[in-house]
Amino acid sequence: MVDIVTFGEVMVRLAPPDYMRLEQTHSFNVCCGGGEYNVAVAAARMGLASSFVTRLPNNPLGRMAANKAREHGVDVSKIVWSDSDRMGLYFAEFGAKPRASSVLYDRQDSAIANIEPGMADWDGAFNGAKCFHVSGITPALSPSAAAATKEAMQKANQHGVKVSVDLNYRAKLWTQEEANRCMTDLMQHTDILITTEEDCNRVFGIEGEDYEEVARKLYERFGFEVVAITLRENPSVWFNSWSAIVLHGGTIYTAPKYDVEIVDRVGGGDSFSAGFLTGYVEKDDPDYACKLGVAFSALKHSIPGDLNWCTRDEAEKLMKGGGNLRIVR
Amino acid sequence: MVDIVTFGEVMVRLAPPDYMRLEQTHSFNVCCGGGEYNVAVAAARMGLASSFVTRLPNNPLGRMAANKAREHGVDVSKIVWSDSDRMGLYFAEFGAKPRASSVLYDRQDSAIANIEPGMADWDGAFNGAKCFHVSGITPALSPSAAAATKEAMQKANQHGVKVSVDLNYRAKLWTQEEANRCMTDLMQHTDILITTEEDCNRVFGIEGEDYEEVARKLYERFGFEVVAITLRENPSVWFNSWSAIVLHGGTIYTAPKYDVEIVDRVGGGDSFSAGFLTGYVEKDDPDYACKLGVAFSALKHSIPGDLNWCTRDEAEKLMKGGGNLRIVR
Amino acid sequence: MVDIVTFGEVMVRLAPPDYMRLEQTHSFNVCCGGGEYNVAVAAARMGLASSFVTRLPNNPLGRMAANKAREHGVDVSKIVWSDSDRMGLYFAEFGAKPRASSVLYDRQDSAIANIEPGMADWDGAFNGAKCFHVSGITPALSPSAAAATKEAMQKANQHGVKVSVDLNYRAKLWTQEEANRCMTDLMQHTDILITTEEDCNRVFGIEGEDYEEVARKLYERFGFEVVAITLRENPSVWFNSWSAIVLHGGTIYTAPKYDVEIVDRVGGGDSFSAGFLTGYVEKDDPDYACKLGVAFSALKHSIPGDLNWCTRDEAEKLMKGGGNLRIVR
Amino acid sequence: MVDIVTFGEVMVRLAPPDYMRLEQTHSFNVCCGGGEYNVAVAAARMGLASSFVTRLPNNPLGRMAANKAREHGVDVSKIVWSDSDRMGLYFAEFGAKPRASSVLYDRQDSAIANIEPGMADWDGAFNGAKCFHVSGITPALSPSAAAATKEAMQKANQHGVKVSVDLNYRAKLWTQEEANRCMTDLMQHTDILITTEEDCNRVFGIEGEDYEEVARKLYERFGFEVVAITLRENPSVWFNSWSAIVLHGGTIYTAPKYDVEIVDRVGGGDSFSAGFLTGYVEKDDPDYACKLGVAFSALKHSIPGDLNWCTRDEAEKLMKGGGNLRIVR
C-alpha cells in the first residue's frame, strides 16, 4: 500500500563531464531520469511510500532504470515489462553563460511510448493510495500513451485518489494546439495542478499580470483544489533564484525565494512537486507544503543527476532558517 | 578522387569502463564504429584515399561520427545528412571468461536505415575510385537500405570499381532465409568476398572439411575474383588466435597465426578487410594482401575502440617478423 | 514474505583503480559488500525474495549500504538502525602475480559489531521464510554479535526455517580456538553447511584425502542435511579454476570446473551460496543446485565489486553449455 | 581551394583536472591548441574552407595535432612534416580568484620553431584563398620562423590574399623591443589587424584615452584596411565580460558586451578572429563581422579546450538576442 503513485517515462541520461559538448565528449556520465520518475524517488526520500508505473524494455537499460528507483525505496512492482521495445534516452549538455544547458532527446518508440490502455494494473496500483501524479509529458509521448494517461486518471478518480498534474509542456513532442486539446480534456480529472507561468500560457493561453493572477485564472477555468506555480529567475546559467506560490481555498501561500548555485537544475521542478505533494498529502497544509516543496527543490539544484539525494531532515532544516553556509562538521 | 569507398552504418558506441556490466555502470566511454566505417578509417591509416558514405542526423551525435572519420583523413563529403532521423547507437560490454563480451544494439530507425535509392551521389563517389566495400549488415538494416546497397553495387559495376563484400551475418537484423535471398542476389555484383566459415554456413549453407574447402565452394558457386576467410580461435575472452586465408586464381595464400592479447576485438575483422584491400588494390598481390591484412588486424585487438590506430609502418614491421615484445624505446 | 533471510555485516568497500596500491592511490572506487549481504543480493538476482538483516548507522554511508541492496530488490525493512555507531569499511587492493590481492579491514566498533540479542525482529523476518543464511564472520565480529547469531539460528529453528552456514574463517577476527568453540556450538542449529577444505581444517581440524572425504567427515560429525565445498585453484592472480561438490543423502554431486579470467573474485563464494541455495530451496535438487551455484559464481569473477550483476538466465545458459566466447550480438 | 589559410604553432596541451595545480596533479587532460590553429578550426566551424600550415614531427603527438584539426574539416595537406624535431607542449593550470589561471610553455626547439623559408608550399596554399591569418606568436618563435612568416605574408600579398594579423605579444618569447622591430616590419604586409589595447601598447607603444583612440592611432600609423580590438574585463577568474570594436573606413562598429561564465577562456580571442574574419571575408560587412566574432567567441568561454565546438547557427542565434538561459529542450 503506497501513498503516491506516479506514471510516466524514465530515460537513461547520458551527459558529458566537465561542461564538454556532446560533439566533443569521449565519455558520458550515466543516470536515469524523467519527470514522474523523479517525483516518485523524491517522494520516497521525503518519507512517502511511493510507486512508479511505466513500461520498460526487459534489458540491462530497463533494469537499470527500475533498480535506481528501487535504490531509493520506490515500489517498482507495477512496472510493465516489454520484451521488444527500446529504452528512451536523453543526452544532457551543461553550459555556462551565454551558452544555456541543453538536452537532446532520443525517446521515439520507447517502451512507454508504446503503452496502451489495459496494460498497467491500475486497480492494484491505486489500492489504498492517496495521490496520483502525472505530467503533461506522458500524454505527449504518443496517442496510446495519452489514452493510457486518461485511463489512469479515470481509475484514480474512481479509487478516490487525488490526481496531481504537472503541466510540463514539451515543444519537441507536440504542438501547443495538440497539448491544449489533450490537457484541457485531462483537467476534468485533475485535483492539483503544478505549473509555471510560461507553460500555462503555452498550453492554455492563460496570462496574467503576475503569478497570482495566473493561478487564479487557472482556478477559475478548471476548478482545481489547489494550484502551485514555480518561479525561476535565470540571471546566469550557474546562478538562479527559485521559489513558488500556492493557491488554495482562495488564499495565496508563498515561500522564501532561494538563491541557488547550480550544479544541475534538471529535476528541480520535480523535487518541488514531490515536496509539495508530501506536505499536502500528509498534513493538508498548503502553506507548509509550499515551503517544504521550495526548500527541498532548492537543495536539488546542488546535486548532479535528475534525482534529489537530500533527506527530509535537510529540507526541514533549511525551511527553519538554516541559511548558514559554513562547513557542516 | 579516392581509392576506396565504403558504405554502411556508423553508430555511437557506449561502453562501460573496467569490465562493468551495462546494468551496473555509471559512465560510458564513447567512440564511433560500424563495419564499413571501420574499414574506411583503417584504409585511410593504411595510406589509401578513402571515402565513407552513410546517412546521418544533423545533430551533435551525427557530426561526431563524421568528425571521427575525418580525424583519420577519411573523405566525408558524400555523407547524406538528415534533419529528422536519429543516430544509431550500440552498447558494448566487455567480459572475462566464462562471460563473453556482448553488444546491445539500439539502431532502429536510424538515419541510415531510412536511406533510399537515389539519395547518395554514387557517380560523384565512384569517380576514379578503385574499390567499393560494403558488408552484409547494410542491406539487413531495412528494405530501403537493401535497395540502396544494390544501387551502389550496380553503380560501382558501371564505373568499373571493384566490389568487395564482407558477408557479416547479423541474426538480430534478419533471418538466415532473408539474408540468403538478399545476399545471393548481391553476389552477382561482387568481385571480392570476405567472410568467416560460420557466416558462410549461416548465409549460404556452405560447409567444408576446412577453410580451404569453404573458400573453394564459395568460388565455385559465385565465381568471385578473390575470397578471403578470417580464422579466429577463442580459448578465452582475453586471449585469441587470429589468421586468414585467401583464395585467388585457384591458389590458397596463408598468413601466420598470431596469438593476440585482447584489449578490444571489435573491428578486428574490419581491419583485416582494410589491410587486405589495401594490399590487393595497391599491388594486386594476394599473398602480400593476406599477410598485411592479418598483421594489421592482429594489432587492432590491442587497441580500445572500433578503430585501428596503428600505422602501416607498424603493420609492415610486424609482418617482417617483429615479434619482439620488449618495450620499444 | 521472503524466501531467504541473511544476517551479517555489510561494509563500504574502497578500492584503488588500475592495480594501484593503497599507499599509492589518489582515488577509490566505492561499492558495498559483505558475505551475507552479497548472498542476499545474489539470491534476489536469482529470483528469490530475499531479506537482509544487519545493523547500520543512520548516516549517508549506512544508507548507501541499504540502498545498494534495495537496488537489487532485497528487502531492507528488517535492518536495525543506530544513531551513533560507525560504518564498517574495508580497503581492497588488486594484485598481479606474484603479488596477491589483499584486503585491509576497518570494521572495529561498527554498528553490527555492537548488535545485541533482542535488537532484531526475527519473528517478523522469519515469518514464511524458507531459509536463513549466515557465515562464520558474523559471530566473529564480537561476543554480542555471536550471541545475536545464536539467537537468530534458534529463532530460525523454531520457525522451521532451514539454517545455512558458510563457515568462512577470518583469522583477523578470532583465533582458530575461538572459532572452533563458537562454530561447533552453532552447528547444532545448522542444516546446510557451505565451506572450503581449508576452512574446515582451520575451524574443525577436519582433513581428508580429498574433498569428498572432508564432506563426509563433516556430515558424520555434525549430521548436516547437506554439505557443499567450493574448490578453487590459483595458478595466478588473473586466472583461476573454480568448481564445487555437494554431499546430500550420501551422494556426491559435482559441477564442471570453470576456467575463470578474474576481474574481481571477491564475493565468488557468496555467489555460489546464493545460487546453490536458490536451486536447493526452489527445487530440492542438490545436483541442479550445485551446478547452478557453480555457473553463477563462475560468472561473478568477471564483474567488478562484491555483487553479482548477472541474471539467472545467464547462469542457466552457461550451465547448459554456453561456453562460446564470441561476442554476443 | 580554401577560403582562409592560417600559419603558426600548434602545441599539445596538458591540463590538470578540477583546478589542481601542476605540481599536484596525477593526470592531465589532453587537447591541442595554438593561436592560428584555433583560428583555422574555428573558421571551419563557421563554414569557411580553412587550411592550417605548420611544421610537425612525424610522431604520434604530431599526428594527433593534425588529426584534431582534420576532425573539424581543416585541410592539413600543407603541413610540413619533420622526422627529427620535437612537438611543442604547454601546461595549463586553471585558477580561482585570487589565483589566476596560468600557462607553462615547453615549446623550445619544436618543429615549427625550426621552420625555414622555402619549406612550406605557399603557392599551393594560397591558390584561390581569400585570407591569410597569422599572429605575433609565430615570428617570435625563432629568427627562422620570423623569416618564414615574412615569406608567407609576401606570398599572400603576391597572390592577392588579404593578410590578417593578431598582434598577440608573448613576453616569454621575445622582448618588447624585438617584437616592435619585427612586427613593425610585418605591418607593411598586413591588411587586417586584430589586437588588444594592452598588446598595442606593449608592441607599438600606442596608447589612447579609450579603445577607439587606440584603433584610430593604429590605423593612422599603419594604414590598415580594418582594425579590431577585443575588450575583456576580469572582475574574477570565473566571470568576465567580453566584447570588441572594429574600425573600418573611419567608422567604429561595436558589439554587445557579454557576461561570460568561464569554463576555459583560452582561445577566446582566436574565436573572435575566426568569427570576425568569416563575417568580413564572406560579406565584407564590418558590423556583422564584429557582432558575429563577439557572439561566437563569447560562447567559446563555456567550452573546455582551446577549440570552439559551437556551430555558426548557435553564434547567429546568440547574435539575434538569444539570451535565454533556460535549458534548451
Add this chain to the structure above:
Amino acid sequence: MVDIVTFGEVMVRLAPPDYMRLEQTHSFNVCCGGGEYNVAVAAARMGLASSFVTRLPNNPLGRMAANKAREHGVDVSKIVWSDSDRMGLYFAEFGAKPRASSVLYDRQDSAIANIEPGMADWDGAFNGAKCFHVSGITPALSPSAAAATKEAMQKANQHGVKVSVDLNYRAKLWTQEEANRCMTDLMQHTDILITTEEDCNRVFGIEGEDYEEVARKLYERFGFEVVAITLRENPSVWFNSWSAIVLHGGTIYTAPKYDVEIVDRVGGGDSFSAGFLTGYVEKDDPDYACKLGVAFSALKHSIPGDLNWCTRDEAEKLMKGGGNLRIVR
C-alpha cells in the same frame, strides 16, 4: 633542527567528485589532512623547516599520511608508529548554495586518539625549534590526547619554544564546557592564539562589539604575546571573503579583505596559521605576518585538498598587489 613543530591528527580524507553526495557517490578522491598537519605542510612550503608529530598505524594508510607530508619536505621522523590502531578518516562533501559543504568524521579510536604522555620524543622534537603549534582539536580527541598535548606544551615552554594554539572548537568531539575547562588550562602555556570570533565565544564565552574587542578581551584574560583572528564572510558556498586581524603589543594590524572563488576552503584557516607563524617567527613583524598569512590562505581556497600547493613567491606577489586575473603566460 627545525623551525616549527606541529602536533595533532592527520586523517585520510575521502571526498566524492563533482558535488556528488556521499550517499550517491561511486568514487572518492583521496588526500590527507588535519589542522596541524596542514600547518606543518604549509609552513614547509613557506620555507620553514617543519616537523609533524602524530601517532599513526603502521599500515598503508598511515604510511600514506606520512608520505604526503614528506612530499612537501616535512620532517616525519618524530611520528610515533602503532602496530594495532586504526587510521582516522573523514568524508567531505562539497555543496552549492543553499546546501553547505559538510564533513562526516570517522576518527574514533584512531592511533592518535590513543596517544599517551611519554610516547613522543618531545626533547628530540623541540631541540633548536622556534615554534610549536597545536589546535584545540588535539586535546579534544581523548583524555590521553589532552594529557599528551599538555605534556608537549610544557616541554615546549621548558625548551623556550613559543607555543601557538589555534582554538578550533569541534562540537562533535566535546562540549563547550569540556573545551572551556581544558583549553583554559592550556592557555597558561600559550604564547600565540589564533582563532575566530565564533570559537572564542563558544570556548571562552568571550564576545565583543567587533573583532578588535574580542582580540583585546582575549589578550586581557590570558596575556598572550599575540592574538590573530580570521574573518570569513559566506555570502554563498562558491564565493567568500576572507581576511584577518592581529593584536600585538596593543596594536591592531590588518590585512586586505580578499574575495575568493572557492574550490576547496578546507584548510584555509590552517594556511593562515602557517603564513602568519612564518612571518612572525622569521621577522618578528606582526604586520607582515598578518598580511602574508591572509594572502597565502586566500590562495588556498583555490586548491583542491586540505593542503596549500602555492609557493611563498606566489603569496608575496599577491601581497604586493598582484590582483591581475589575466592568464599568467
Add this chain to the structure above:
Amino acid sequence: MVDIVTFGEVMVRLAPPDYMRLEQTHSFNVCCGGGEYNVAVAAARMGLASSFVTRLPNNPLGRMAANKAREHGVDVSKIVWSDSDRMGLYFAEFGAKPRASSVLYDRQDSAIANIEPGMADWDGAFNGAKCFHVSGITPALSPSAAAATKEAMQKANQHGVKVSVDLNYRAKLWTQEEANRCMTDLMQHTDILITTEEDCNRVFGIEGEDYEEVARKLYERFGFEVVAITLRENPSVWFNSWSAIVLHGGTIYTAPKYDVEIVDRVGGGDSFSAGFLTGYVEKDDPDYACKLGVAFSALKHSIPGDLNWCTRDEAEKLMKGGGNLRIVR
C-alpha cells in the same frame, strides 16, 4: 648521512590510460621516473637512507619530481636547481601482444643534460655513504653529463664509496661505438656491474653460451667486485618470467624464476638494482642480495608507474616462499 647515492635523470612520465595509443588519448596519467631515480626510491623503501642527485628546473614539474622522491623518504637536498632549463618528459604507451609497449622520449635539453662537472656537491653527497649508483643513461645524455658522471665516479672512488653501474644501453641517445668508448672508460671506476646479456653484447661486444659465461667474461675483462645479470623472458606482453644471476668471488648465485603478470614493467630492472644493492651493502651476502633483488623486482611488475610501492617485508615474505595467491585478508 646516507647509505646510497644515485645520479641521473628523472622525467615526468605521461601515459595514456586503458591501453590507449598516444595518438588516440584524451588524458595522461602522470608520474615521475628514471633509472637512478627509481633506484633511489626503491632503496629507500628497502630501508636504506638514500639520496638522489640530479639537475632540475625550478618550476612545478621539477618540484613534482623532487617531491615524489621525497614522498618515499629520499634525500633531495643535493639536487641542483636551474632557473632556465626544461624538464625531461617521456610518453609511455602500454600494449598487448602482438603490440609491444613503447616509449617516446622528449628529453633533449633537459636540465640534467646540461649539467656540468663542478655543479653538484659530491663531497657533501658522499660523506659517509656506502654506495654510489649510476646507469649508462646518464653519460649518454650529453658530453657534459658524461663528464659529470666521470667526476662523480672519481669522487666516489676517493671517498671509498663503492660504485655500482647499470649498463643500460639506450639506442636513441648514442651509438654502440660511443657507448663502448665512454662506458669502457668508466668501468675503471666501477665495483659493481648490473646488466643484461643483450646490453653487454651491444656495449662491450661480449657474448657467451649462457648468462654465466657472459658474467665471467665481464669479470675477466674489467675485474669487477661483483656482476649481476637480470634475465627476462617475454612470451607475451602481459606475462613474463623474471630472474637474475650474480657472480661474486668466482661463484654464481641464482634466484628463483618468477612468473609475473604485468601491470607495468618499467622500472623492473631498477627495482632489482635497489634490492640487490640493499642486500649487498647491508649484509655483504651476494646470495641473499640476488634473491632479495629478484623478489622485490618481481613484485614491481604488478604496480603502475616507475616506482616500487612494495615494502621490504613483502619482498622478504615472497623470498621465503610466499607463493600463495589467495586474497590476503
